[in-house]
Amino acid sequence: MEKLQIYVKNIIHTQLKNLECFSPYEIEIKDISFTNEFIKQIVEDEPTIYTFRLNQEETNNPEKILRFIDSIKLKTNLARFLIIIENKNFDCAYGCIKHGIDALLVEPVDNVDLAIQLAQLTGNLRKTQKDYKERMRLEEYEFKKRSIIMGRMVKNILEKPKEFEFLLPEINNRYKLNLEENRYRVAIIGLGKYSIYQSNMSFIRAIYKLSVKTLNNANEIIATSEPSIGLIGIINYSEKFSKELAQMELHRLKNYLDHESMYRSDGPISLTVGPIVSSISEIGKSLEKVIDAQEYRMIKNDNVIFAEDVCKNQIELYDIIPQRAIKELVRYVALGNIGAVNNWFAYFFKKYEPDFKQYPPAYRKLCGEIYENIKQLGENNKLTMFPKARFNAIGNVFDGTKRMEELQILLVEMCHIVLDETDNGKEIAHRAIAYMKVHYKEPLTLDVLAEKCNLSTSYFSRKFKEQTGENYIDVLTEIRIKEAEQLLVDTKKPIIEVLTDVGYCDDKHFRKVFFKHTGLTPSKYRKEKTQLVNEKDGKIGEDE
Structure with a gap:
């Protein structure tokens, strides 16, 4: 069953839980937090209803609530808003209508009125969600298809510029483009956590749309992605373009990207651009300079990085x-x-x-x-x-x-x-175990290990078992317990610190697993092993 998130302000959770108006969803009720972190964690494709009960002061001055609602709307189309006010207030009602509030109730509100409004919002959300999924499916298909075409174009521009230039009229006609022979510029949008962005096609699509929408002075933009670099855009300007306006648009795009970074991700975004070159054959050299220039984001990333300024x-x-x-x-x-x-x-x-x-x-x-x-x-x-x-x-x-x-x-x-490499037929297991030996302190799941091996979860699990005769969790546990044994003997760290150092978070579970592997509790293991080490050191001293 699909989940419907209900966020509330000044409303008792049980009051909503008892209402039978959210079918076919299973509801999850939480309190609203008026913070940027809350906005940042909103999931674009997750249906949500926000229900606010405003007190007298908030009814008279609802601007803060309405600005907060506007911020949510920028993140998702699958949010609906219900506001309950204490008395009839024309200014508040007008503000709610202006900001697109979906439902407005005036106290006193009984459960029947509340259920009717919430049922209508739920039904509206259900329809919008179906339309959204279908639109996203079609958009993603079209974007992927266009991305493949643009990727080939960029490759041909870099590898066969003369041929591309010769075939330009045919390319424009076939793909309905308006590329000209002169005035090209390379731009790179660097993504701090590319693996996250790469798996989120909607974000990549949003960045491309944002770039096209912002750079109005551009004639055409061809874009592709390179995992170690980011999104590469080749911008073509018309003969009548304004250099000053082009610069202003790039600065505006950087501001928009910073905004997207703040609300959509944990990773920073950079924008690096090269100088305008006079022909297609010069684009390759310009790209090399922009790739180098992009690294200056390590020093400063609060504005557009221009290659001609930093790559002197x-x-x-x-x-x-x-x-x-x-x-x-x-x-x-x-x-x-x-x-x-x-x-x-x-x-x-x-x-x-x-x-x-x-x-x-x-x-x-x-x-x-x-x-x-x-x-x-x-x-x-x-x-x-x-x-x-x-x-x-x-x-x-x-x-x-x-x-x-x-x-x-x-x-x-x-x-x-x-x-560990002794048998080339066991490369999956070797790779996964090598990763475990370095990252055993982290929460390692089957999904994480499968991703690191570039395999599906089910295939990785099956091959790992075939190659080792064990499940991954058994091998990981063995690595963690060996590390714990070492820490118990070599350090005086408290047991609670030892267990967190080797990747456990539950004291009872750690003690149970440790006893299963060693036959001793952690404290008894430390006492016995330390005593053996001391006795051995004492014998060595006597021999000397």
Whole structure:
């Protein structure tokens, strides 16, 4: 049964629960919170009814409530609003009508009146939801189809600019475009959490529509997505375009994107643009500059980043970090030397990162160089490699230090794979176990592990069981208990801290699992093992 969210203000939950007017939905009633965080968490395709009971002061001055309702409407079309006021107030009623309030009641309100209005809102929502789903299905189909076409166009512009230029009249006629031969500009919208955006096609579609709507001065916009970069747009301007107006529109688009970022996601959004070039054949070089310029979002991301302003000096990667240092890191990974990999990164943060912070494009160049070397390593040694998507995700981290920390975690996982890789027929299990050994402190579900292996949940579960003879949770539990045993002996941390350090949140459950694996309670295990260690140390002292 589908759920209908009911958010209320100054209304007793049981009063609504007892009403039989929400069929065919199962209702869930919560209190409204007048915060930006509440707006941010609104789900676009989730049917919701907001019911407000206003006191005398709010009835006389409803602006705050009405502004809050406007913010909700910007996020979703599947919200309906019912307001109950204390007395007949023309100004309040007029304000409610003006702001599109769906139902208005005046106290006293009995359950019959309330049920009638809520039943009407529920029926309206049901119809709108069906229409919305069908419209979204058609829009997504059309957008995907158009995205494929635009992606091919961008690829041809970059790889075969002369041919594209020659075929321009035919392309315009076939796809109903109005591209001209001159005045092109590259723009990149960088998404801080690309994997989230990529799975949310409605958000990507909204960003594209927003760009087309805002950049009115543009003649045509061709856009495609690149997982390690973001959304790439090639903007064509007509002969009569205004440079000043084009700049103003770009700044306005950045403001809109920041607004979308605030209300729709946890990740930042950047906008980087290149200079206007005179021909299609120059677009490729312009794109390279924009990709480099985008990395300056690490320093400042409160406005549009213009490539000609930040990319004044081009610095080679090997002028900042020697090639031998990169080869050394790859060698450590090839040997599965986790300690050496961690030491390499510790030295990097101390020795090289200050120069990287001065020239942010170096972070992307370094990650790309390491990926190519690791890829070659996998091919030469027939090792299981991570999907490129894992490296692409690192490229979308705006902070340079955090990006390198993510890369370090990924390479440590690779070390585990090297150490465990004895049978190429068990690559799924090796990859998943390597991830568990690094991320055991986190809440690891079957869905998370399947995603990291780029597999469906059911296929991953079946193959993991085939390759190990165990379910993933059994292997994860073993890893966590071994870590817990180590912490109990090597540290004096309280047991409650130990269990959280190894990924558990429930004390009773942890003790039960620990006893099942060791035959001892955590406190008894610590006492016995510590005593053995002390006795051993004492014997060594006597021998000396």
